[in-house]
Amino acid sequence: MAARNKADRKLEEVQRMLAGLKGVKHCFYLTKGMRSRIEMIEKSYPSLGPLTVRNEGVLECLKREHIACIVKDKSFRAPPKPTVLIVGEEGEVIGRELLPGEKVKDHPGKKTIFLGTDFVIYYEKGKGRGAMFVFPPVPFEEVEKMEGVKHVISSSPSAVADIFIKEKRGLKDDPKLASILVGFDLR
Numbered sequence: 001m002a003a004r005n006k007a008d009r010k011l012e013e014v015q016r017m018l019a020g021l022k023g024v025k026h027c028f029y030l031t032k033g034m035r036s037r038i039e040m041i042e043k044s045y046p047s048l049g050p051l052t053v054r055n056e057g058v059l060e061c062l063k064r065e066h067i068a069c070i071v072k073d074k075s076f077r078a079p080p081k082p083t084v085l086i087v088g089e090e091g092e093v094i095g096r097e098l099l100p101g102e103k104v105k106d107h108p109g110k111k112t113i114f115l116g117t118d119f120v121i122y123y124e125k126g127k128g129r130g131a132m133f134v135f136p137p138v139p140f141e142e143v144e145k146m147e148g149v150k151h152v153i154s155s156s157p158s159a160v161a162d163i164f165i166k167e168k169r170g171l172k173d174d175p176k177l178a179s180i181l182v183g184f185d186l187r
Contacts, residue, residue: 007186010148010149010186011029011066011186013146014066014068014143014146014149014184015027015028015029015068017142017143017146018068018070018142018143018182019070021070021072021076021077021142022075022076022077023072023073023074023075023076023077024070024071024072024076025071025072025073025177026069026070026071026169026171027068027069027070027071028068028069028169029066029067029068029069030067030068030069030165030181031168034164034165034168035062035067037164038058038062038157038161038164038165038181039059039062041157041158041160041161041164042055042058042059042157042158042161043059045158045160051086051131051132051133052132052133053132053133053135053158054132054133054134054135055134055135055155055157055158056134056135056136056137056155057083057135057136057137057138057153057154057155057156057181058135058155058156058157058158058161058181060137060153060155060183061137061153061154061155061181061182061183062183063183064151064153064183064184064185065184065185065186066183066184066185066186067181067182067183068143068181068182068184069165069179069180069181069182070179070180070182071165071166071169071171071177071178071179072177072178072179072180073176073177074176078099078100079099079138080138080139080141081099081136081138081139082096082097082098082099082136083097083135083136083138083155083156084096084097084119084133084134084135085097085133085134085135085136086121086128086131086132086133086134087131087132087134088127088128088129088130088131089129089130089131092127093122094121094122094123094124094127094128094131095115095119095120095121095122095131096119096120097118097119098117098118098119098120104120107122109124110122110123110124111123111124135155135156135158136155137153137154137155138153138154138155139152139153139154140152140153140154140182143182143184148186148187149184149185149186149187150184150185150186150187151183151184151185152182152183152184153182153183153184154180154181154182154183155180155181155183156178156179156180156181157179157181161179162178162179165179166179
């Protein structure tokens, strides 16, 4: 019983910290039913033209014991690393999201193609077959720093899963708000 109370206190502490971050409008834990539905959505996400989509980050989050969900606005901090990649069939990154203020480095032998202002593709003739969009797991430092937690990762759910989460929580589907899942285990 004491261990359960300690775990409950830690979960409340994590939730309070997340809810207090700048730009966070809502914070809650996913239910088992929500987790199951999100897994189904992410595993069956349709292709975008010739590119398949794989949300590795969310699928990895779903392996964690606890998953907090934050719904945030644009004032929330930038991610510490790219949240969208294009990966070739050999596993090489051939395109990725640019972080705010990031300068693009040269890739010898490859042509740099910008898609808008925040995505770059490194084109090399004969490469890129079987490419797919990958949403990788991303560190979440604020939770990683907390005592008593381990195996922390975060990821953005697909648009379909984001809408599902908001509907289940009775939140309006506001395009100015996006959800992030933060998965972790307790020590």
